[in-house]
Amino acid sequence: MNGPSLTEPRFVRWGLIAVTLVYLGIFLVIPLAAVFVKALEKGVGVYWAAVSDPAALSAIRLTLTTAAIAVPLNMLFGLAASWAIAKFEFRGKQILMTLIDVPFSVSPVISGMIFVLLFGAQGLLGPWLVAHNLKIIFAVPGIVLATVFVTFPFVARELIPLMEAQGSEEEEAAVTLGANGWQTFWRVTLPNVKWGLLYGVILCNARAMGEFGAVSVVSGHIRGMTNTLPLHVEILYNEYQFSAAFAVASLLCLLALVTLAAKSLVERKVRVGKEAA
């Protein structure tokens, strides 16, 4: 306990804690609990039927596929971009950093529209795609593209400050000891940023699986074909199948909870790593 002169009066402290808890309760805990309550309202049988419905399974598959493509791609991009920005001096570095933030600052709907404008039947590349029998919009490639676009800042944003803080002296030391570029990357650079990288990947994955706006624009909502989990929830909801909608939504909530747990675990590791540095 701190001395009385150093801290606020007791009622202020308890007041602030109470406000925080009530606020969290109203806006976070109750809605989250409501999802699970609503999902299991008509029994486990209905819940199970909803999540094992072929359309739901297809949505789960598509969501996992999309994340499986978008996350590794953005991990590679994030590593490359943050390496370039943190370790080299070049013209237009500031512009590059601003560009990386574009998906954060643009509404997801617009992100989706960009791809419709580019690849849609009336879009810039539309005629060429039609001529070559390629389908991007209202198909899986469009969903993947939109997801990649929306999630690409996560890893880079996490790694740039970390790499900038670490500088490139350790890499230079590795090189003077005879290591080649590949060895330097695997043995020095990657181990130094691994927790930051994992943290970025977790956030990127959460967004890739949960993205609604951009994907909704390019998907076309073809059940069993171009429906991701969030889109499937919306369809069920619009069809007044509330229990089913919440059952599928509960899967997304579970994913969020797992992500949060993983995130706090990694955060602890990152903090330990930073203190050790």
Added chain:
Amino acid sequence: MSIELRAITKIFGDFTALHDVSVTVPTGELVALLGPSGSGKTTLLRIIAGLETPERGEVLFDGKEATHRTASDRRVGFVFQHYALFRHMSVFDNVAFGLRVKPRRERLPEPAIADKVHELLRLVQMERLSARYSSQLSGGQRQRVALARALAVQPKILLLDEPFGALDAQVRQELRRWLRRLHDEIGITSVFVTHDQDEALEVADQVVVMHEGRVEQIGTPEEVYEHPATPFVYHFLGNVNLFHGRVEGDKVNLGEFSMQLPTGAALDTPQAVGYARPHLLEIELQPTGAPQFKATVRHINAAGPMVKVELVTGSGSVMHAEIAQERYRQLQLRKGVPVFVSVKEMKVFNAPQNMLGGGI
């Protein structure tokens, strides 16, 4: 292995870090690159290591062209100013790194690597701490690990960037002597960068004094200290007294007294500045007939082997003299006593455009 740098020029954007620098380091010598910050000494060291590429000029190892060899190919040991230990590796793994990244056909088996690492850790007295991480070590310990790591690959050249810069005074003294001993034991050609003149003069065989990207003087510690080639070297190495004056014929008039110009001292401007180290000033209580100037004792510091005497001349400028304890007792100097000061030896240069410090 000898190092030869020929007419190295390095430019960063619109800043020229090195102008036409040429330095030769003979095999087995310990050479100091000495200069204030921004003098280009670290850049020069990084060019030897291959971490920077010069715009012009050549780097030769043992007479063979090395300018375009990569840093990993040069096999030069480099100790970084802030050590750059791999933070996620133990002391042992740090030292083993260079041995483990060798191509498979040159790589030793792991037990042989372990033997070698332990041998190196013994050499730098770090064997007990081989499992520690760099965050758990003191500055001096990190320094020694960095050195062991650099020596592990048996480099022919060892480069050290401000090796003692980040350590406190006591550790610095110890490590300095230890480095000199180590160098004498393993006899590796070494170059280290420092801004500390004492460090350079105490440890090095040769000192390269640098200033604003140029070499001011190269010589043994005695040469650069006793016979500075330029006013800058005079200022940078130790305390110095300045005498402003005019050249007339073969004499230079410095305020209250005049001195014969040293033979061969070519001066092309009438304005001149004389430089004399404090130990070259002699203090008398009576005029001796030789050129002298009058001064008053302002402060005496008698601690240490030499007595430091601060003098004020009639015009108010301050001079520093160092005299032996014996002479000090003879003279029985006290604060406020008027004295006569002569200069045993003085080096006269043209007056530079913007003069540093005061003087007569």
